[in-house]
Amino acid sequence: MHFNLAYSYYLKAFAEATFHAARKQNLVLQEDFTGEIDADMYKEAYFFKKVTASLNKCATQLAQAGEQEGLLMSAVKQMQTEITLKN
Secondary structure (H helix, E strand, O other), X not given: OXXXXXXXXXXXXXXXXXXXXXXXXXXXXXXXXXOHHHHHHOOHHHHHHHHHHHHHHHHHHHHHOOOOOOHHHHHHHXXXXXXXXHO
């Protein structure tokens, strides 16, 4: 169960990282916002915080599943490094 939850958090983080990358390039993915107010609310810092939180939750679930050195944990660590370097 912990591994499945960890994988879900990883997928969530990946989606949030997509929005973060778009905002860093001053792009707004219009279909995901209902108006200008929504787009203004979801700034780059918002998505950075969401990605970081999701990756931390993923790492916690992987640790509880005993998967500290697996492929998914390697992907999480890589994404954590990249998101921190690019911010």
